Amino acid sequence: MICYSREVIVSRLKLGQLHQALCRVEQLFKDQNRQTAYKEIDNCCQCIIENFHCIVEYSCIRDLPSDINTALSSLVFAASRCGELPELNKLRYLFKDRYGKEFESNSVNLQFGNLVRNQLKQALTTKSVSEDSKVSVINEIAKENAVAIGSPDQADTPMLLYKSRF
Numbered sequence: 727m728i729c730y731s732r733e734v735i736v737s738r739l740k741l742g743q744l745h746q747a748l749c750r751v752e753q754l755f756k757d758q759n760r761q762t763a764y765k766e767i768d769n770c771c772q773c774i775i776e777n778f779h780c781i782v783e784y785s786c787i788r789d790l791p792s793d794i795n796t797a798l799s800s801l802v803f804a805a806s807r808c809g810e811l812p813e814l815n816k817l818r819y820l821f822k823d824r825y826g827k828e829f830e831s832n833s834v835n836l837q838f839g840n841l842v843r844n845q846l847k848q849a850l851t852t853k854s855v856s857e858d859s860k861v862s863v864i865n866e867i868a869k870e871n872a873v874a875i876g877s878p879d880q881a882d883t884p885m886l887l888y889k890s891r892f
Contacts, residue, residue, distance in 0.1 A: 727757045732867060739864070739873045751860040755852070763849040767804050767814070770843070773797035787825040792841065798825070799841040802833040807850045 731754040738747035774781065777794045784790050787798070798821055805814035822830040832840045836847065868875045 728754065728761060731757055735864070735867050736871045736873060739868055739871075739875055744864075744875065747864055748860050751863050752855055754863065755855045755859070759849040759852055763804065763808065763846060766800065766843055766846040766849065767808070767811070770797040770800045770804075770846075774801070781824075785824060787829050796841040796843060799829075799833040800843045800846050802830055803836070803840075803842040804846060804850065806834040 731750060735747045735750045735754065738744070738750060773793060774797050777791070777797075780790060780794055781798075787795055790798070801814060802818045802821055805811070805818035808814055818830065831837065833842055836842060836851075864875065867873075
């Protein structure tokens with residue numbers, strides 16, 4: 727999906743459709759964040775699989791090693807934001823039953839003391855992308871693909887021209 731989004735951005739730039747390219751950058755960021763989230767979820771699952779014996783042994787969340795606690799918290803958080811992965815919700819409710827409603831609430835609501843992985847938090851809570859970030863990505867993609875992104879006489883490109891990093 728990320729490669730496809732980048733290809734669409736390049737084609738829009740080649741056609742001089744800067745506004746459409748900027749809109750597509752928003753989708754590219756969402757795709758990249760989703761990919762990051764899936765990698766983090768996979769890492770958390772691996773941690774839980776490798777340390778399942780600890781989870782079986784300790785019924786109090788505070789007794790678990792911090793890496794396992796972080797993995798559990800992160801999966802509960804991810805379950806609340808990744809509806810396309812219903813298996814996570816099953817885990818969320820199993821962990822809630824085992825470690826309590828407070829553990830679940832702290833993780834889901836990112837309350838003080840939560841141990842949710844920072845990269846996962848960022849990937850699943852970023853709602854919008856700044857115009858500067860979009861312009862930076864457009865310039866990067868244009869440079870990588872040797873695409874000119876406008877000339878001074880084009881009315882819809884001043885932001886790109888002034889922020890160009892070529």
